Amino acid sequence: MSTSFKTLVKNAKQVVLVCRNAEKYLTKNEMQSLAIIENGSVVIGHDGLIKAVGPADTIESQFKGTTFDQVLDVSGMCVLPGLVDAHTHPVWAGDRVHEFAMKLAGATYMELHEAGGGIHFTVEHTRSATEKHLLEELKSRLERMVRTGTTLVECKSGYGLDLDTELKMLRVINSAKKSLSIGISTTHCGAHAVPKGKTMEEATQDIVTVQLPVLKKQMASGELQVDNIDVFCEKGVFDLSSTRRILEAGKDMGLNINFHGDELHPMNSAILGAELGALAISHLEEVTDEGIAAMATSKTSAVLLPTTAYILRLSPPRARKMLDSGVIVALGSDFNPNAYCCSMPMVMHLACVIMKMSMTEALAAGTINAAYALNRSNTHGSLEIGKQGDLLIINAPRWEHLIYQFGGHQELIRYIIIKGEIVYENNKVLNL
Numbered sequence: 001m002s003t004s005f006k007t008l009v010k011n012a013k014q015v016v017l018v019c020r021n022a023e024k025y026l027t028k029n030e031m032q033s034l035a036i037i038e039n040g041s042v043v044i045g046h047d048g049l050i051k052a053v054g055p056a057d058t059i060e061s062q063f064k065g066t067t068f069d070q071v072l073d074v075s076g077m078c079v080l081p082g083l084v085d086a087h088t089h090p091v092w093a094g095d096r097v098h099e100f101a102m103k104l105a106g107a108t109y110m111e112l113h114e115a116g117g118g119i120h121f122t123v124e125h126t127r128s129a130t131e132k133h134l135l136e137e138l139k140s141r142l143e144r145m146v147r148t149g150t151t152l153v154e155c156k157s158g159y160g161l162d163l164d165t166e167l168k169m170l171r172v173i174n175s176a177k178k179s180l181s182i183g184i185s186t187t188h189c190g191a192h193a194v195p196k197g198k199t200m201e202e203a204t205q206d207i208v209t210v211q212l213p214v215l216k217k218q219m220a221s222g223e224l225q226v227d228n229i230d231v232f233c234e235k236g237v238f239d240l241s242s243t244r245r246i247l248e249a250g251k252d253m254g255l256n257i258n259f260h261g262d263e264l265h266p267m268n269s270a271i272l273g274a275e276l277g278a279l280a281i282s283h284l285e286e287v288t289d290e291g292i293a294a295m296a297t298s299k300t301s302a303v304l305l306p307t308t309a310y311i312l313r314l315s316p317p318r319a320r321k322m323l324d325s326g327v328i329v330a331l332g333s334d335f336n337p338n339a340y341c342c343s344m345p346m347v348m349h350l351a352c353v354i355m356k357m358s359m360t361e362a363l364a365a366g367t368i369n370a371a372y373a374l375n376r377s378n379t380h381g382s383l384e385i386g387k388q389g390d391l392l393i394i395n396a397p398r399w400e401h402l403i404y405q406f407g408g409h410q411e412l413i414r415y416i417i418i419k420g421e422i423v424y425e426n427n428k429v430l431n432l
Contacts (some may be wrong), residue, residue, distance in 0.1 A: 006420040007044040008068040009391060011056050014078040015040030016399045018367050019382040025301070025328045025372040031361045035382075036399070042079060043068075044389030048419030053383050070422070077414060078399040080363070081383050082151025082390030083344040084370035086303045087282045087332025089189075090141045091134055091169045092159045094125025096337040100311075109312050109338070110236060110264065119159065119193040122337050126159040126169070134172045141335070141342060142182050147426075148343040148409050149402070151390035151418050152371065152380045153182060154258070154332065156230055158189030161203070163211050166190045170215075170224050177225070181418040183388075185374040187228040187258060188215060191238050191246050204242040208249045216253050227375070228258040228279070233272070235265040240272055247276055256280075256375055262287040263308075274298035280373040282332065284317045285309060292318075296326040301373040304365070305334040306350035307341045319355035330369040331362065345402050345409040352403060359403045391417040 017035035019026065041059035043052040046069075052059055099107075099117055112118045126134070138155075145153055155176075157169035170186065177184040190211045194203045218224040229250025233243040247257050256279040261269025263283035270291025273281045281295065282303040295302060302322050309316040322329050331351055335342045348362040357365070371381030379388050393415040394402055405412055416424040 003065070004046070004067045005043055005051060005063075006046045006048070006069045007389065007417065008041065008063070008071045009074055009079060009393070009417070010041040010059065010071065011073055011075040012040050012079040012393075013076055013397050014038060014399050015042060015053060015383060016078065016080045016363070017053065017383045018081055018364060019384060022384060023368065024377045025369050026364045027326050027328055028323065031323070031364045032358065034360050034364060040079070042383060042389070042391065044420035048389050050383060050385050050387050050389050052385065072393075072415065074393055074414070076395075076397060078394050078396055079383070080392045080394070080399055080402065081367045081381055082392050082416070082418065083149040083366050084374065084376070084381055085145060085150045085153040085333050085335070085344055086280065086330045086370035086373040087154055087305055087334050089156050089158060089334070089336035091138050091155065091157065091172050092122045092126050092337055093129035093134060093137065094122060094337070096121060099338070103312065113193070114236070116196075118338065120196060122159045123161055123193070123195075127162070127165045131168055131172060134169065135175050138172055138176050139180060142176060142180055145335075145342045146182050146416055147413070147424050148345060149392040149413060149416060150344050151182060151392070151416065152185070152374065152376060154185045154187055154228070154374055156187040156189040156192075158192030158230070161190065161193060161195040163214060166211055167214070167218070167224075170226060174224055181421065181423045183376070183380065185227045185376065186225060187230045188212075188226050188250065188255070189230040191231040191243075193232060193237060200238060200242055204238070204245055207246050212249050212253060219253070227256060229255040230259045232260040233267055233269040234260065234263060235267065240267060240269070243269070244272060244276070247278070251276065258282070258373065262291060270295050274300050279375055280330065283308065285314050287317070289321070292322055292325050292327060295322075299328060301328040301330045301369060303330045303332045303370070303373050304351065304355065305332050305339070306347060306354055307339045308334050310350055310354060311339050316354045319351065319357050323357070323361060328369050328372060329361070329365050330373040331365040332370065343409060346407060348403045349406045359400050362403060363399070389417065389420040391415070393417070
């Protein structure tokens with residue numbers, strides 16, 4: 001055994017492992033009782049990976065005489081895995097605060113979209129923005145996510161809808177991935193909407209014959225790294241046939257299928273996704289019972305986004321039906337100009353209140369299952385030996401406070417650790 005390690009986090013009131021047997025995901029009853037060590041410690045090596053996790057006295061005995069670069073005594077606090085946000089649109093210019101007022105007055109999502117607002121409004125601003133500006137904005141948003149506990153995030157393009165802007169967005173995501181500590185899973189979402197002046201068929205053809213071939217070349221040369229392919233499969237956007245064509249083209253390039261489906265209308269997207277072996281389908285507010293059954297069989301994860309239903313006043317996804325059917329349920333913030341929330345603790349709270357999930361289900365959905373949705377559950381989503389040393393430490397005697405204290409995470413979170421390094425320390429003392 002090495003006599004030197006990077007970080008020792010010791011004497012935690014609770015260490016929430018989530019999993020203890022290298023599970024790739026949790027379903028049904030497995031989500032009711034998460035693996036927890038009372039009075040525990042965690043050891044992280046110089047490679048940023050977890051070397052040991054267990055009862056504090058066992059770790060103290062096992063590592064007696066060992067030196068650590070840093071030791072954190074977190075007595076009275078709780079240690080959890082870094083949170084995983086499985087669905088975000090964080091690269092854009094021009095906010096849509098004016099549209100929030102319109103929504104509150106009764107305008108629907110598609111009414112705004114068809115009037116040139118919504119995605120099209122953001123596309124116009126993102127196309128004209130410089131790469132430097134987009135990168136500065138993205139970094140600021142990702143840093144906010146880290147401060148709320150997120151250590152791995154999915155980031156989509158999709159506010160370009162043409163080759164040049166989509167590539168610009170993907171370059172921005174790539175730059176952030178290289179310069180920030182937060183883990184990033186990159187998604188090409190060129191099929192986020194049909195560009196103005198084009199038909200769905202023309203847009204599909206452009207993605208399949210122009211955007212994806214160029215992307216494939218840039219991936220092969222190492223210029224870009226992309227993990228997932230996404231399509232907004234929706235009435236008035238991309239139908240099942242076009243969605244299939246784009247997703248299959250992405251799959252042929254080695255991209256994971258991870259797409260928007262059954263959000264505003266029951267499109268049978270879930271059945272299509274299960275048939276194609278999709279890794280994940282997001283939204284699913286209008287998924288059918290047949291779609292739920294198909295996803296359970298195919299082990300396609302359902303990335304549920306309670307913020308969307310909340311902000312758009314939609315009926316929330318039927319999380320209980322999915323959970324009871326054995327679907328792998330994950331969570332995401334859907335951070336974008338339409339749903340401006342970058343806090344996974346708030347997402348988990350909303351999942352409990354409006355989707356009737358338990359707190360243990362919500363935590364599993366925001367850690368190991370969200371990691372599975374990004375094909376990262378071998379490295380993220382639980383505190384197990386060999387996984388990346390990403391920790392969220394809260395100043396509370398029980399881990400449930402992270403979900404219970406709605407909007408209180410700014411004061412509750414004490415440390416965020418990524419690969420064994422403290423990337424955020426909240427020691428602000430207010431003199432009121």
